[in-house]
Amino acid sequence: MILDNNRRNPSQILPSEITPESVYLHRRQFLKAAGVASAGLLLPVATHSQAATLATLNHQKTKYGLDEKLTPYEDVTTYNNYYEFGTDKSEPARDAGFFKAAPWSIKIEGEVKQAKTISIEQLMKLAPLEERIYRMRCVEGWSMVIPWVGLPLKALIDVAEPTGNAKFVEFVSIADQKTMPGTRLPILDWPYTEGLRMDEAMHPLTLLAVGLYGKVLPNQNGAPVRLVVPWKYGFKGAKAITTIRFVEQMPLTTWVKTGPREYGFYANVNPLVDHPRWTQSSEKRIGNGLFAGRIKTKMFNGYDEVAPLYRGMDLKKYF
Amino acid sequence: MTSLTSLPVATRIKAAKWLIWSLGVGLVLRLVWLAIMDQLGANPVEFIERSTGLWALVFLLLSLSVTPLRQWLSSAWLMALRRLLGLWMFGLACLHILTYLWLDYSFDWGDISQDVLKHPYVIVGFLAWVISVPLALTSNQYAIRRLKQRWKMLHRSVYILAVLALLHFFWLVKKDITEPSLYIGVFVLLMALRYLPLPTWIAKQRQ
Numbered sequence: 310m311i312l313d314n315n316r317r318n319p320s321q322i323l324p325s326e327i328t329p330e331s332v333y334l335h336r337r338q339f340l341k342a343a344g345v346a347s348a349g350l351l352l353p354v355a356t357h358s359q360a361a362t363l364a365t366l367n368h369q370k371t372k373y374g375l376d377e378k379l380t381p382y383e384d385v386t387t388y389n390n391y392y393e394f395g396t397d398k399s400e401p402a403r404d405a406g407f408f409k410a411a412p413w414s415i416k417i418e419g420e421v422k423q424a425k426t427i428s429i430e431q432l433m434k435l436a437p438l439e440e441r442i443y444r445m446r447c448v449e450g451w452s453m454v455i456p457w458v459g460l461p462l463k464a465l466i467d468v469a470e471p472t473g474n475a476k477f478v479e480f481v482s483i484a485d486q487k488t489m490p491g492t493r494l495p496i497l498d499w500p501y502t503e504g505l506r507m508d509e510a511m512h513p514l515t516l517l518a519v520g521l522y523g524k525v526l527p528n529q530n531g532a533p534v535r536l537v538v539p540w541k542y543g544f545k546g547a548k549a550i551t552t553i554r555f556v557e558q559m560p561l562t563t564w565v566k567t568g569p570r571e572y573g574f575y576a577n578v579n580p581l582v583d584h585p586r587w588t589q590s591s592e593k594r595i596g597n598g599l600f601a602g603r604i605k606t607k608m609f610n611g612y613d614e615v616a617p618l619y620r621g622m623d624l625k626k627y628f
Numbered sequence: 629m630t631s632l633t634s635l636p637v638a639t640r641i642k643a644a645k646w647l648i649w650s651l652g653v654g655l656v657l658r659l660v661w662l663a664i665m666d667q668l669g670a671n672p673v674e675f676i677e678r679s680t681g682l683w684a685l686v687f688l689l690l691s692l693s694v695t696p697l698r699q700w701l702s703s704a705w706l707m708a709l710r711r712l713l714g715l716w717m718f719g720l721a722c723l724h725i726l727t728y729l730w731l732d733y734s735f736d737w738g739d740i741s742q743d744v745l746k747h748p749y750v751i752v753g754f755l756a757w758v759i760s761v762p763l764a765l766t767s768n769q770y771a772i773r774r775l776k777q778r779w780k781m782l783h784r785s786v787y788i789l790a791v792l793a794l795l796h797f798f799w800l801v802k803k804d805i806t807e808p809s810l811y812i813g814v815f816v817l818l819m820a821l822r823y824l825p826l827p828t829w830i831a832k833q834r835q
Binding site for chain 2 (some may be wrong): 383384385388392396398399449451478496497540567585586587588591593595596598599600601603
């Protein structure tokens with residue numbers, strides 16, 4: 310098991326890594342549910358017990374992604390790259406139980422008329438919540454289709470009133486050592502930061518997600534609020550955002566800092582620009598089963614409407 | 629160990645071989661069972677790739693531990709296990725590659741050649757497997773007799789294979805290198821043990 314799970318030294322269990330009782334009890338239900346699902350009696354329901362504890366969000370349906378086959382909730386919530394909770398994809402679902410997503414507020418600062426703090430409740434009232442079914446393409450060569458619930462980032466930017474100097478937006482995630490075991494290790498330069506050019510941030514596709522599958526975001530998916538930029542690789546989607554900073558210079562984001570040769574600031578999905586490690590011309594769709602093979606990756610992940618943002622730019626250079 | 633060493637050598641070898649077979653067959657059956665029960669997680673192909681790859685590496689390191697263990701434990705009979713360990717490494721490496729070619733890439737040779745040529749970690753992994761083929765093919769008494777001294781030379785390429793396999797693991801990891809480092813550490817230790825003098829307490833026991 311240790312070999313499959315890519316765990317750190319198991320003898321170094323930190324007190325906060327111990328699963329809270331409620332989560333532990335849910336895991337029992339998880340196993341039971343998984344057993345039933347695998348018997349072929351039901352659709353995968355492994356994390357339904359967890360979903361049952363999450364509040365439902367009122368939202369409007371939208372036209373986005375209606376023709377797509379959704380990735381099962383179970384897969385969306387158990388296969389996560391969220392290094393704050395550990396580098397293995399199964400760790401966030403297992404270890405995010407201690408994380409406190411409420412109360413929550415976001416600092417808005419930098420090149421704005423007036424710096425302010427906005428609570429998650431205020432944020433969710435800035436615009437009607439919408440469901441957006443988006444494809445998510447990970448830089449590692451896999452993808453999902455996720456029904457997010459959220460509001461356009463533009464709604465927040467309008468309230469933030471950036472000055473004329475604001476050319477980029479920087480997003481800072483929380484790095485709480487008490488509840489996020491990964492942040493105690495020097496895996497990345499914490500806290501995680503991401504960024505967008507102003508016009509990318511204002512684009513109607515760019516979403517601040519507060520939920521998925523009609524319910525509040527589970528901790529492992531970036532609760533209480535995360536960024537979703539569907540034409541870019543998944544790592545652009547900063548999770549558990551605490552600060553949004555408007556800046557003049559292009560911010561140095563976490564993965565660019567970590568590997569400038571491998572990760573670019575733009576990180577647009579581009580089948581023609583290969584990553585030194587992974588093929589970007591095709592992808593594995595999660596949830597399609599063992600024998601589904603790969604599907605061809607599309608430029609901008611199929612969101613052609615963003616192409617005008619990059620007119621005249623050499624996307625091989627600005628990857 | 630005392631109970632094991634009190635057994636006749638032939639029985640010991642038989643028991644150890646039985647153990648190796650159960651481990652290998654158990655690993656494969658586990659994957660088949662998990663696949664049937666739909667318990668391979670969100671990315672089942674990745675699960676199988678990881679599992680077969682890691683266990684091939686484990687069998688490789690086990691086969692490389694035979695020589696130092698034989699010296700340190702002065703148990704010559706361990707040599708009788710080396711071939712079986714090596715062959716299980718080869719079998720799992722074949723499953724690893726088959727998973728990649730079939731389940732991951734559906735034998736799309738255009739995509740596969742692109743992936744192999746463009747990505748260093750895939751190249752070294754593939755090379756490691758290529759090296760293992762002649763080793764597996766010559767792992768019989770007939771080949772040993774025919775090739776004589778050259779057989780030894782040929783089978784020394786297992787060290788190159790090991791370095792490539794470890795590099796393959798190290799390069800494919802995105803950031804957290806804890807696990808590949810662990811395997812590299814074991815390999816370095818196994819190599820070092822071959823050249824370190826026996827500690828006095830073992831040497832004394834032997835007299």
